[in-house]
Amino acid sequence: MKTIKEKHSLVMRWTHWVNFPILTVMIWSGMLIYWANDEYKITIFGHTYVRFFPDWYYNLLHIPARLAEGMAFHFLFMWFFTLNGIFYVAYTIISGAWRELVPQKKSWKEAWFVLLHDLHIRKMAPPQNKYNAAQRIAYTAIIVMGIGSVITGLAIYKPVQFYYLTWLCGGYHFARIIHFALTLGYVFFFLIHIVQVIIAGWNNFRSVISGFEVVNTDTPKKLAKDE
């Protein structure tokens, strides 16, 4: 028999889907800003592997010479990004939903088994509630990264008034590097996230829009199918 199993709260769904376009605009406008001083690259033993970013990439996305525009967009959407984040974190703390989210002591070991299971190396995944151990780590990390983006952002935005934040981030220069690296982290997270959501299937995806999953109570519950 089918039953409805509540999964995601309305606040979680709202903040998740609001964050997606806001973060997209922040990353895009951030690239418009970064272009004006695009000095980052990955160089190991004198060989440059990746340059952020090559000209074809800039031209493809129409990035060059839009610094002022980028700043104007960035400094509007930073408000939405921050407020949406505060709303989510406050809700998660107050509602107690953090218990299902924050990694537990056993999560670090279990996450390894989850990974092996996802890679089809291990048959059984550890038992879980709403999120498995790997999800707990990943979804908590992304929140910490969001907080990191706000703090490093403020450290670059007002390095004199918020000098303590700039100091905390290891100085103006390093704050800018962290701010940039976190953005690369979001892109990396996004790619993995999309693959996992596709593999997890419709029931899981729907729960982030409708809030519930449909559970067939006649057959034994499958373990670790959620992403």
Add this chain to the structure above:
Amino acid sequence: MNNPEEDKKPKAEVPVQKQINRRNFISFTTFTVLGVAAYGGWRKLYTSPIETLGITGEAHKPLRRALNKSELFFRNFFSNNHLVKTYPKSMAAKVVRKNTSIGADSRLDAANWRLKVKKLSGEVLSISIDEIKALTKTDLVFDFKCVEGWDQIQHWGGVRFVDFIEHFGLHPETKLDYVGMETPDKGYYVGLDMASAMHPQTLLAYEMNDQPIPVPHGAPLRLIIPVKYGIKNLKRIGTISFSNRRPHDYWAEQGYDYYSGL
């Protein structure tokens, strides 16, 4: 579905399936409507009209409003006690970076250069570089920050703007909200809120690395204002004026934030 158990009690099955369908319909409809609305809102913002050129220009109207609102919010955090970090002289760059010389690219007539200060009374002070050099000199080694994103530790020397105000008795002028500065040819100009101008580290600089400032860096006198991006650090100052309204500003006219405070 082909479980015989279920066939016996279809009444229990239908409401659940109905409930699922109903909730799916409501949530997916809401999701789609909000998604389309969000995209429409984005397109509206992205194609919103550009402001008419006044004191500021080139920015989308709603984005300019947002910049101005953000300025008001972050001004609350401004304090004269928040000093820019200073460094030992040895860390200052020997080759000082230079982006533009707009307004300071014509030949400098050093002998005839005078700093003009427009007082409220209508009187215009005409001050020579020697008069300025006679005032207490302050050295500042700090991390100069460009709006483009680069920064460089630089060593500047000159008179603090507050000391300059004090010496020339310009206190009534500091009651106004803004200071305007222009190059002699009026090719470059900046507007500064009074609080930032009166910050204890704002300099009217005439030395760079203990030497008179070279022409490309703003000889004979330039503004060094560490609480602002480089775009506000006007080279070759010609005129200083005071106003309750925002003075015109070269880069604010081209889409940049008027405040540009750090």
